[in-house]
Amino acid sequence: MASTLNRYLAREVLLSWLAVTLVLLFILLSNQFARVLGDAAAGKLPRDAVMAIIGLTSVSYLTVLVPVSLFLAVMLALGRLYRDSEMSAIAACGVGPLRIYRPIGVVAFILALLLGWLSLYASPWAVAQAEIITESARQKAGLGALEPGRFRTSGAAGIVFYAESVDDQGMLRNVFLQRRLGERVEVAVAQSGEIVNGNNGGERTIVLRDGHRYEGTPGTVAFRIIHFGEHGIPIIATAAGASGSGDREGRPTASLLKSSALADRAEFQWRLSAPVSAMLLSLLAVPLARTNPRQGRYGKLAIGIGAYIVYANLLGAAQVWIEQGQVPPLVGMWPVHAVVAFLAATLLWRQHHLRAPA
Structure with missing residues (x-):
């Protein structure tokens, strides 16, 4: 029973995650595609570089999309189970809220590992490659072609x-x-x-x-x-001597670790926050998804989106505070993560003591 339930919940979450990720990625890339096509039409980019820029941009977008898409996927998947009273049937079989975390935690851990690779290695490489292509095109646009x-x-x-x-x-x-x-x-x-x-x-x-x-x-x-x-x-x-945020986003993670500059430390903390936030948001989504059948699948989705917006803004603010020296780099963004972890634990504790789901 346990293995069957675990596979069922993991499949529901993965399918929802894939659908949400593709939809959000399509929306973001549509806007990017229009902008890149406009640059190509204006001669700012070579036409044969359009798809390369789009592909590299999608890698960077995934580091932002995976945490929020996983969060929404867990809420949507569990929301459907609550709506169809399947969670009531699962609870009647003696499965408590803590058992629900097992398959979701496995899915979140695997995606967090993938996200860590994307955020720490693949995304900086993609940003650097896109900058090389853009800079080359900018030089050609400067009357070279x-x-x-x-x-x-x-x-x-x-x-x-x-x-x-x-x-x-x-x-x-x-x-x-x-x-x-x-x-x-x-x-x-x-x-x-x-x-x-x-x-x-x-x-x-x-x-x-x-x-x-x-x-x-x-x-x-x-x-x-x-x-x-x-x-x-x-x-x-060219901007070869510049040190703006765009150049920093394209620097290898190993280079950031060797640097003592506050802006570089803040960038490293931001990259590290991607897999951490994916894990925490998946844990927070389980108690937030709890609804009664009359509320429907999207009953608490607005609350979840609001919670994510607050979390993301706090992470962005923490990055700025690190850059400005208002927060020590060792402290970094961990207090923000700790608040979300505490909130998830509190909601889980309350749900666990309510026993049967609504």
Whole structure:
């Protein structure tokens, strides 16, 4: 009986988890797909990189989706059993609330192991790969993949560019370039030019030769006209030296562990919180799913969603507090996890002493 019940409950939870995960992932990827397609249509991304970006993004999304989808799956699966009075029949066979945790705990533990691998290893790798693809596309969008006879723009550098022709060596002929310098505008017209990569790959420059440069403020007559033999204009600078949150999210976990920076410690705590929250949310979902048949399958789903939102926001706040030094890294997010664990234990204790389910 016990093994049959365990398999039955585990199957119900797994099927619900798979359905919820696919639905949530589809919703998130639909929005991402539209944005990536827009970037590809605007020339900011190569078309052949669209599916790669979507695939890499889905890995990152799973680290966020798995805990909440498991939480909702347990509530939906048990909610259906309460609605159909199957939990009453299970209780009549002498199965108490603690026994319900056994198959759910096994499912949650397996998914938490998978989530730990995703959060600590796969997701940072996916973020780093997506950044490499995006940065490469950004460099190409910075006039590197220009088409002769067509105007191109580089949003990062604020440049409008045109070349009548390009030879096999990459030499541009009859070049027009306009860029904004604050309130001023610079227009350059040259007989020839070429795009030169920096030595460290961090900056690309267009070098114009034998031309004129017009510089001034629109609406005024105070324009300067300068003839030049050679004039270099930077068109893109990469973010190789940046240390923003996007770069941190793509750093290997081992690198974060070696760092003493508070922001790196906070990022590690955030990654570690994914499998921990999956386990705790699955435990919390069991007592929260308790309903009577008249409430239906979704009777307490709103309460569960509200509890998850509070939990997720507290984890986000704890990450910020660690970055700002308001919470020691050793303490980290563990107090938030402890509150959820205490809440789950309290609800379970109350349910256990009520004996028969409603």
